[in-house]
Amino acid sequence: MIKALRGMKDIIDNGNLYRHIIKICEETAENFGYNFVEIPKLEETSLFIRSVGESSDIVNKEMYEFKDKSDNSICLRPEGTAGVVRAFIEHKFDKAGGVRKYFYHGSMFRYERPQKGRFREFHQFGIECFGENSVYEDASVIIIGAQILKRLNIKTTLKINSLGDKNCMPIYKEKLVKFLNSQTLCDDCQRRIKTNPIRVLDCKNESCQKALQNAPLITENLNDECKSDFEKLKEILTKNNIEFEVDPKLVRGLDYYTKTAFEFVSDELGSQSAVLGGGRYDNLVEYLGGKPTFGVGFALGIERVMEILSIRNKEEKRDGIYLCALDDKFIDEIYSLGLDLRKKYKVEVSYEAKNPAKHLKSADNLNKLIFLCIGENEFKNNEIWYKNLENGDNQKIKLSNLEGKLNEQ
Numbered sequence: 112m113i114k115a116l117r118g119m120k121d122i123i124d125n126g127n128l129y130r131h132i133i134k135i136c137e138e139t140a141e142n143f144g145y146n147f148v149e150i151p152k153l154e155e156t157s158l159f160i161r162s163v164g165e166s167s168d169i170v171n172k173e174m175y176e177f178k179d180k181s182d183n184s185i186c187l188r189p190e191g192t193a194g195v196v197r198a199f200i201e202h203k204f205d206k207a208g209g210v211r212k213y214f215y216h217g218s219m220f221r222y223e224r225p226q227k228g229r230f231r232e233f234h235q236f237g238i239e240c241f242g243e244n245s246v247y248e249d250a251s252v253i254i255i256g257a258q259i260l261k262r263l264n265i266k267t268t269l270k271i272n273s274l275g276d277k278n279c280m281p282i283y284k285e286k287l288v289k290f291l292n293s294q295t296l297c298d299d300c301q302r303r304i305k306t307n308p309i310r311v312l313d314c315k316n317e318s319c320q321k322a323l324q325n326a327p328l329i330t331e332n333l334n335d336e337c338k339s340d341f342e343k344l345k346e347i348l349t350k351n352n353i354e355f356e357v358d359p360k361l362v363r364g365l366d367y368y369t370k371t372a373f374e375f376v377s378d379e380l381g382s383q384s385a386v387l388g389g390g391r392y393d394n395l396v397e398y399l400g401g402k403p404t405f406g407v408g409f410a411l412g413i414e415r416v417m418e419i420l421s422i423r424n425k426e427e428k429r430d431g432i433y434l435c436a437l438d439d440k441f442i443d444e445i446y447s448l449g450l451d452l453r454k455k456y457k458v459e460v461s462y463e464a465k466n467p468a469k470h471l472k473s474a475d476n477l478n479k480l481i482f483l484c485i486g487e488n489e490f491k492n493n494e495i496w497y498k499n500l501e502n503g504d505n506q507k508i509k510l511s512n513l514e515g516k517l518n519e520q
């Protein structure tokens with residue numbers, strides 16, 4: 112039997128949940144002025160090496176990278192930001208100036224070791240805002256994330272940090288490297304000291320975490336501009352009732368961040384606790400060959416949200432109509448009635464005549480709200496058997512009154 116590849120999952124019995132999540136994400140982003148973009152899933156490998164960064168795990172170990180038939184090195188996108196920035200520059204919006212805001216959703220690919228909440232193909236909903244320097248937009252991006260999670264009824268903790276800018280970060284890195292070189296750290300950390308020392312702060316190894324207890328913190332080494340932006344961000348969030356924790360060790364796994372970095376984490380997911388992550392990336396457009404342009408955004412992991420919602424909401428809400436007949440001779444009748452009702456309602460028509468108990472069981476299994484059935488008596492009297500499977504309302508009603516009854520729901 113041919114099976115899906117390791118770490119790749121079908122969304123087959125929970126498609127409605129997927130669409131529900133996307134709908135809430137889209138509505139929320141649109142209310143903040145973001146517009147839909149769709150960009151290719153395959154890009155030149157160099158795009159990700161230059162943006163996500165050579166020192167990141169994504170580029171180092173996780174890229175789905177291969178040669179096409181013309182021997183070009185191409186890569187399935189591991190994340191969405193790089194591609195949106197590439198498109199932004201390619202369409203010369205960097206030169207046009209002004210503020211542009213985009214949202215997207217779709218597959219991302221990372222060759223990671225699969226585990227709960229971690230897949231090789233997964234889906235993100237992401238937003239990216241270009242050309243806005245104001246820290247109010249950092250706050251808006253965070254608040255969009257908070258509103259989406261609140262509407263989905265997902266409890267998370269928001270962690271925020273500032274990663275400084277190209278002036279203060281190098282000075283901090285030097286201080287940090289001096290400190291790290293005086294500690295005993297794991298092999299991975301030793302490698303990171305050379306490639307990207309701030310990633311050492313992220314190490315999950317317990318003995319490394321102990322060694323890092325007295326490490327210098329970026330939040331104490333910010334220059335005036337970064338410090339005042341970070342203070343203002345905290346003030347805006349507080350004023351607007353967004354709870355957060357400052358985590359000076361939050362560095363994120365991608366190299367392009369400057370100033371604001373944040374993550375919403377859930378304790379319902381085990382070790383893969385990040386549900387949504389993002390931040391500011393003011394150097395990325397220039398770094399990829401465009402005119403210097405501010406950038407800020409986030410991405411939400413859709414499978415992680417689905418995981419939390421399906422752990423909790425095993426009881427899905429009943430929805431739609433189950434329409435059936437007790438005898439084969441009425442199937443034509445209910446088929447036509449079904450076509451009519453489907454102009455307005457979601458209707459599942461059973462083509463099989465069964466006894467009432469079996470039909471009721473099928474309707475229940477399909478999680479339908481309304482049961483409608485025609486038998487000999489109903490047919491004779493121009494009636495239909497109506498049952499609401501949630502509140503038990505059970506009666507015979509005239510077919511001419513059916514629509515009125517259904518509209519009561």
Ligand code: HAM
Pocket residue numbers: 189190191192193221223228229230231232233234235237238239364365385386387388389390391407408409410411412413414415
């Ligand atoms: P990221 O933190 O790498 O950021 O990914 C965002 C979210 O995608 C994570 O918080 C997580 O929920 C989900 N995710 C990541 N890897 C996996 C995986 N292997 N399986 C399932 N879910 C996963 C970015 O991708 C940035 N582009 C976000 C961004 C946008 N920053 C600025 N703009």
